[in-house]
Structure formats: C-alpha cells, structure tokens
Amino acid sequence: MENVIEVRGLTKSFNGKEVLKGIDLSVKRGENVVVLGRSGEGKSVTIQCIAALLTPDSGTVKVLGQDIHSLGEEALKDLRKKMGFLFQQAALYDSMSVRENLSFPLKAVLKIKDPAEIKMRSEEVLEAVGLQDAIDKMPSELSGGQRKRMGLARTLVVNPEIILYDEPTTGLDTITSQEISHLIMDVQKRYKATAIIITHDMHCAKVTADRILIMNDGKYIAEDSYEALENSPDKLINSFFKF
Amino acid sequence: MLSSLTRSTRQFFEDTGSAIFFFRSFSRNIFRSDFYWGEFIRQCYLAGVRSLSIVLLTGFVLGFVLTLQSLPTLKQFGAESFVPDMVAISVIREIGPVITSLICAGKIASGIGAELGSMKVTEQVAAMEVSGANPIQYLAVTRILACTFMVPLLVLFSDIMSFLGGFAGINVAGEMTAVMYFNKSFANLVFSDFVPAFIKTIAFGFSIGFIGCYKGFNASRGTESVGIAANSAVVAACVSIIIIDALAVQITSLFIYN
Ligand SMILES: Nc1ncnc2c1ncn2[C@@H]1O[C@H](COP(=O)(O)OP(=O)(O)OP(=O)(O)O)[C@@H](O)[C@H]1O
Numbered sequence: 464m465e466n467v468i469e470v471r472g473l474t475k476s477f478n479g480k481e482v483l484k485g486i487d488l489s490v491k492r493g494e495n496v497v498v499l500g501r502s503g504e505g506k507s508v509t510i511q512c513i514a515a516l517l518t519p520d521s522g523t524v525k526v527l528g529q530d531i532h533s534l535g536e537e538a539l540k541d542l543r544k545k546m547g548f549l550f551q552q553a554a555l556y557d558s559m560s561v562r563e564n565l566s567f568p569l570k571a572v573l574k575i576k577d578p579a580e581i582k583m584r585s586e587e588v589l590e591a592v593g594l595q596d597a598i599d600k601m602p603s604e605l606s607g608g609q610r611k612r613m614g615l616a617r618t619l620v621v622n623p624e625i626i627l628y629d630e631p632t633t634g635l636d637t638i639t640s641q642e643i644s645h646l647i648m649d650v651q652k653r654y655k656a657t658a659i660i661i662t663h664d665m666h667c668a669k670v671t672a673d674r675i676l677i678m679n680d681g682k683y684i685a686e687d688s689y690e691a692l693e694n695s696p697d698k699l700i701n702s703f704f705k706f
Numbered sequence: 707m708l709s710s711l712t713r714s715t716r717q718f719f720e721d722t723g724s725a726i727f728f729f730r731s732f733s734r735n736i737f738r739s740d741f742y743w744g745e746f747i748r749q750c751y752l753a754g755v756r757s758l759s760i761v762l763l764t765g766f767v768l769g770f771v772l773t774l775q776s777l778p779t780l781k782q783f784g785a786e787s788f789v790p791d792m793v794a795i796s797v798i799r800e801i802g803p804v805i806t807s808l809i810c811a812g813k814i815a816s817g818i819g820a821e822l823g824s825m826k827v828t829e830q831v832a833a834m835e836v837s838g839a840n841p842i843q844y845l846a847v848t849r850i851l852a853c854t855f856m857v858p859l860l861v862l863f864s865d866i867m868s869f870l871g872g873f874a875g876i877n878v879a880g881e882m883t884a885v886m887y888f889n890k891s892f893a894n895l896v897f898s899d900f901v902p903a904f905i906k907t908i909a910f911g912f913s914i915g916f917i918g919c920y921k922g923f924n925a926s927r928g929t930e931s932v933g934i935a936a937n938s939a940v941v942a943a944c945v946s947i948i949i950i951d952a953l954a955v956q957i958t959s960l961f962i963y964n
C-alpha cells in the first residue's frame with residue numbers, strides 16, 4: 464500500500480534548543496498511527512511541520528507524494544483541502560457562531576454554494592460529536608470539552624482524507640472520550656481516512672491505533688502494535704501502559 | 707550602547723523586510739475573483755461604528771474651538787469676516803484629515819491589531835491556513851480595504867461637523883446667518899484644496915488598516931503579545947500618518963500651491 468505521509472530526517476530547533484532530532488515516519492493509506500510521548504517532547508511540533516504550519520530546519524515531508532514544503536501557494540492550498548487538523552486548543556473562530564465555524568470551511572474552501580447542503584453537513588457532524596443543541600451558540604459560550612468537540616466537528620466537516628489529531632480526547636469525561644475514540648474509528652472506516660493521533664489517553668490509543676509510535680528526546684524510540692508495546696520489556700516504553 | 711544601536715537598527719530592517727513581505731502577499735490577494743464581499747462590508751460597518759461618534763464629536767469641537775480662538779486675533783486687524791474662510795481651509799486641507807485619522811488610528815488600528823493578534827495567538831490564523839482558506843485574503847485584505855474606504859468617509863463626516871462647529875462658534879461670539887456663513891466658508895475654497903486632502907486620507911486609511919493587520923499577524927506567542935500588537939499598531943499608525951502628511955504637504959506645495 465502507498466504511503467500517504469512520508470517524513471524523513473525531520474529536525475527543528477527553537478531558539479537554539481533542538482526539539483525534533485531526526486524524525487522518520489511513514490503512514491499508509493487508511494492507517495491510524497498513534498503518537499505517545501511526554502509533554503513538551505515535540506509531538507505538536509511534528510504534526511505542525513507535516514501540515515507546513517512550521518518550516519523544519521532539515522528533512523523532508525511528503526504528503527500524498529508531494530513535498531509539502533516546496534509547493535507553491537495554490538498547490539499547497541489544494542493539498543490542504545484534503546487534510547484536516549485538530550488543534551490542541553481547538554482554535555475555534557471566536558467571532559463566528561458554531562454554525563458559521565462549520566460553514567466557513569465549506570464555503571470558503573470547498574466553495575459549496577447550496578445552503579441546504581451546508582446545513583445538512585453541519586448538522587451531521589454536530590450530531591456525531593453530540594453538539595446539535597449548540598449550533599447557534601458562540602464559541603465563548605461553550606465549555607472546554609464542548610470546544611474540543613466543536614474543533615473536531617470543524618475538522619471533520621470537510622471530509623478530509625488525512626487527519627492530524629492533536630489530543631482529541633484531552634479534557635473530556637470518560638464517556639465522551641470513548642465516544643470520540645469510536646468516532647475516530649468510524650471516520651477511518653467510512654471515509655478510508657488516514658490519521659496521526661497524538662494522545663495521552665491510553666484508552667483512545669488502544670481503540671484507535673493500528674500502530675503506536677513512542678517519542679522520547681526528539682526521536683521515535685519504539686513502533687509497534689498496542690499489545691506488543693504493552694508487553695515490552697523496556698521500562699520506559701512499558702511505563703506508558705501502566706495506568 | 708553601540709550594541710543596542712546595532713540591535714535596534716537590525717530590528718528596524720527586519721521589520722521593514724517583513725512589512726514588505728506582508729505587503730506583497732496582500733497585493734497578490736487583492737485582485738481575486740473570490741473576494742469576500744460579505745466580510746468586507748462587515749469590516750466597513752465595524753470600522754465606521756467603532757469610531758463614528760468620537761469622530762463626529764471631535765470634528766464639531768475642532769471647528770468650534772478654531773473659530774473661537776481665531777476670532778479675537780483676527781478682530782484686531784478688523785478681519786473677523788475671514789474667520790469662516792480660514793477655518794474651512796485649515797480644516798479641509800490639514801486639520802480635519804490628520805486629527806480624524808489619528809483618532810481612527812487609535813480606535814481602528816488598535817482594534818484590528820488586538821483582534822488579529824489574539825486570533826494569531828490562539829492559532830485561529832493557523833487553523834484557517836491549514837484548512838486551505840487564505841487568512842491574508844479573508845482577514846487582512848478585507849480589513850485593509852475597509853479602512854482605505856471608510857477613513858476618507860469618516861474624514862468627510864468630521865469636516866461637515868467642523869463646519870457646523872464653526873457656525874456654532876461664530877454664533878456664540880456674535881451673529882451670522884447660515885447662508886452667510888456658508889458663502890463665506892466656501893468663498894475661497896477651490897477644487898485643489900479638496901483633491902490632495904482626499905488623496906491623503908486614502909493613504910491614511912490604507913496605512914491604518916495595513917499596520918493594524920501587519921502587527922496582528924506578526925504577534926508572537928502568549929497573551930501579552932496581543933497587547934503589544936494593539937499598542938504598537940497605534941504607535942506605528944500614528945507615526946506613519948504624520949510622515950505621510952509631511953510628504954503630502956511637500957508634494958502638494960510643489961505641484962499645486964505655487
Ligand atoms: N512556535 C514555537 N516557538 C518556540 N518554541 C516552540 C514553538 N512551538 C513549540 N515550541 C517548543 O517546542 C517544544 C515542544 O512543544 P510541543 O508543543 O510539540 O510539545 P508536545 O509534545 O505537543 O507537548 P504536549 O503533550 O504538552 O502538548 C516545547 O518545549 C515548546 O516550548
């Protein structure tokens with residue numbers, strides 16, 4: 464199967480401090496890869512480099528076979544239409560209502576004109592994240608967990624082929640977390656979506672992962688299935704699975 | 707001492723460079739078929755609403771005070787009938803555009819700087835970018851053009867209010883009919899008083915919008931940078947208005963008034 468995302472030798476420093484020290488990563492079509500790692504390891508920085516929100520110091524990132532950091536403006540835009548990005552802090556447009564947050568990418572990016580279709584798609588994703596009652600609220604009126612789910616809805620509303628989830632279940636109660644984990648699986652099955660999922664939630668990792676990567680000191684130190692890593696003799700790796 | 711001088715010089719050139727870069731991406735995004743008309747109109751409305759009342763008030767006071775202040779002096783020379791004329795010329799050529807634009811810099815540039823700065827800090831700009839929408843086109847182009855369009859309009863309103871203020875001032879001191887005042891005000895106004903002033907206000911409006919957006923988009927991380935963005939937007943916009951005005955006076959006096 465083809466590699467949808469291919470990262471080679473990625474490094475990135477901030478103010479002289481090397482955060483990423485040579486990341487290699489390939490993700491196949493339809494695969495869910497979970498990334499575990501301690502706080503501040505550079506997990507968010509990695510996916511921001513993959514989405515070309517940050518420019519790496521060295522290394523290459525290929526998405527759908529294209530080197531994302533050397534694309535022109537229009538080509539980059541076209542490629543990004545196929546990608547979804549869930550921000551760790553949701554990043555909702557706070558001057559727009561929930562409804563407008565969802566219709567903005569449909570109108571401005573996918574150029575959908577038909578209001579009935581926009582309405583249908585918005586309501587569909589809101590229902591999937593359990594926020595159908597909040598459609599006319601402003602982001603400032605939502606709770607932390609609702610914001611997170613709203614961010615997820617906005618990411619999914621455009622049906623992206625590739626989704627980068629930055630901690631999709633952090634700050635949610637157990638039941639909602641489980642629902643979100645299953646939603647991620649649903650999206651994978653229904654749309655054949657490819658995903659990188661950063662999480663600290665081991666239940667989410669267990670449910671969603673086809674493969675798990677563990678990040679330590681700016682590199683991936685282990686890569687395997689949940690079961691294999693859970694029974695790893697390595698103490699550091701093992702410690703992620705004791706909870 | 708020397709090192710801080712070289713540092714600030716370097717900072718200046720870096721700033722200029724990134725402002726030029728920002729201008730380039732702005733100008734690339736103006737002439738596109740998918741212009742966001744709705745957002746442009748909303749920004750025009752916001753810019754107008756944010757500053758209309760204070761602009762009207764200042765305009766009125768300006769005309770009023772200018773009239774009352776110049777009356778006694780001109781009276782000494784028996785020239786008090788020139789007051790409306792003098793007030794009209796100075797308001798339309800110079801004081802109206804500059805004062806109104808400085809107020810707009812305080813209200814609009816700071817508003818834009820804070821709004822876009824907080825969008826930058828909370829990753830909303832990144833979210834827009836990564837979704838494939840164009841934040842420069844949606845956020846910056848609409849706001850910059852809205853300012854370019856609205857500031858001249860606000861200056862026009864302010865000029866009208868100054869005119870009324872002047873009329874009120876004259877009538878506080880003595881008495882003059884509205885028709886008389888009107889005739890005297892416009893007696894010596896010519897077309898070449900309006901045109902350079904009007905062009906100047908367009909440039910003021912553009913620089914208010916541009917600097918607000920530039921500072922907002924270049925806010926760094928953390929909430930305190932929102933305040934810094936708003937604050938430095940006001941300062942830079944005021945400075946640029948004064949510089950543009952000085953240049954404009956030079957240019958107009960070269961071509962028109964001699
Ligand atoms: N834009 C930036 N400018 C400067 N430093 C940054 C920037 N982004 C991230 N960093 C630094 O890079 C390091 C890694 O950050 P990152 O957000 O990737 O961590 P993380 O692995 O996602 O942690 P968490 O699990 O807490 O979200 C941190 O030390 C952070 O301070």
Ligand SMILES: [Mg+2]
Binds near residue numbers: 506508551629
């Ligand atoms: Mg993170």
